[in-house]
Amino acid sequence: MYQMDFSKPEHVHFIGIGGISMSGLAEILMDEGFTVSGSDSHPSEMTERLERKGATVFYGQRAENITEGIDVVVYTAAIHPDNPELTEARMKGLPILTRAELLGQMMRNYQYAVGIAGTHGKTTTTSMVAEILMAANADPTVTVGGILDSIGGNIRLGGSEMFVAEACEYTNSFLSFYPNREIILNIEEDHLDFFKDIDDIRASFRRFAQIVPADGAVVINADIDRVEEIVEGLPCRVVTFGRSDRAQYRAENIEYDEYDRASFDAVWTDADGEAENGGRGMEDGGASYGGNRAEACAAGDGGTARLRIRLGVPGEHNVYNALAALALCRTLSVGTEAIQQGLAGFAGTRRRFEKKGEVCGLTIIDDYAHHPQEIAATLAAARHYPHKKLWCVFQPHTYTRTKAFLDAFAQALSAADEVILADIYAARETDTLGISSGDIAGKLEALGTPAHYLGSFDAIEKFILENCVNGDLLITMGAGDIVKVGENLLGI
DSSP states (O other): OOOOOTTSOOEEEEETTTSHHHHHHHHHHHHTTOEEEEEESSOOHHHHHHHHHTOEEEESOOGGGSOTTOOEEEEOTTSOTTOHHHHHHHHTTOOEEEHHHHHHHHHTTSSEEEEEEOSSOHHHHHHHHHHHHHHTTOOOEEEEEEEEGGGTEEEEOOOSSEEEEEOOOGGGGGGGOOOSEEEEOOOOOOOTTTOSSHHHHHHHHHHHHHTSOTTSEEEEETTSTTTHHHHTTOSSEEEEESSSTTOSEEEEEEEEOTTOEEEEEEEEEOTTSHHHHOSTTSTTTOOOBSSOTTGGGGGOSTTEEEEEEEEEEESHHHHHHHHHHHHHHHHTTBOHHHHHHHHHHOOOOTTSSEEEEEETTEEEEEEOOOSHHHHHHHHHHHHTSSOSSEEEEEOOBOHHHHHHTHHHHHHHHTTSSEEEEEOOBOTTOOOOSOOOHHHHHHHHHHTTOOEEEEESHHHHHHHHHHHOOTTOEEEEEOSSSTHHHHHHHHTO
16 A cells, blocks of 8 residues: 655645545645645535635546646545546556545544544534533644634644544455554444444444554443443543443433423543553553543542533433543543533534524524434433424435334434435435335335325425424434525525
8 A cells, every 4th residue: 555654745635626525535635735636526515615725626427637747646435447537547557546545544643543433423423522621721633524713614633643534344445554542433224335243343343343452541431232342452542421220431310401402511520540651552641632531530539530520512312422522532531620621612513403494483403413313312312302293304325224224214313303305416426226215105104104205305395385384393304415405595
């Protein structure tokens, strides 16, 4: 594999530069003095931002975009092997890296490299960790799979000590990373166009955990099925969080405000001395961020620490995302004051229960949920949000996922009062499975939930204007472009 020397800037070309992760990596390289070019199918907020910074962006992917002077080409998992730019780069004998390989090489330049993985919750938890580290003045470099307003986008270029990255399991991308701190939030079925089954997925997460060196730490959800199989025999420190009594980090006395934002006591045990020294890897002259390492013990007794946390985002699922972020940051000796400040100040990333606005008394929220567990968590949070009727406009993401989770989608969506279904967002796939959003509608009707398969955005917007009333809550939901429905209604 080609190894980049980050002290010697060169010309890097990104195939698919407008993607949320690719654009972030491109921007980091530009800030380090690299020359960046790339291509994408159409202009976007991401590509326009890169162009303003000086990147050359081609719209449409063609062989002639691989110009003279390019030193290395980077591509994503969404790029097909016969892509004309990829083919041309190979013909010219140029070094080629995947997005994950480039990110992994970047990680090696930092003293503390954090990878945050899981079937869902990665973007939110990565953002929470970033907020805490910024509150602690740790100056992290961050790459996250969403837009975080506090960093002005999806990347933050910080100092040379701390790197925080969202780590996706699709196509085993995260196995190219080199973290010495990890969070594993959950392990569930997804991406079955790549993985064979849940056992295949679990095997990948096991390999991800094995990457961490002996002086690092893996923070993992104790409620994962047979969690011991994921962490057994790891040389590094293992820290657990979750609902289970066996978890080291737990949430007690959970309370919610009128918008379903939680306050809770984070409780953890210090039997292994964790709160005293910040965790293995920080003991020999390691830095301390945001306060004294031992300060958490003052709130508890008998080896138990207790810290009141207030969140700025809704939902019970975010209590456990916050616990994971807290546990990770304690392994980096982050003080409790910075943890409280960072979590309270985190108002969410775009497309994660993001309030878009109101029109004629109808409140419109947008959410990226595209997996049954994510849908269930989002709709559970919405139930506590002020409303008369809860509407969900759902756009399934990929035919493979829709077919695999047909019954689970219907069960999760049935928590809404009424569901409107858009056509499936194909993404990287073509329709070869004979599945449609109408199949979900039929399942919902069988469960007793009114469902309306309307397909096009125009038809959906017309239906909403004719049927939603003052005081209703409408959530546009999915990983495709369903956000446009709410934005069109709001005129933004």
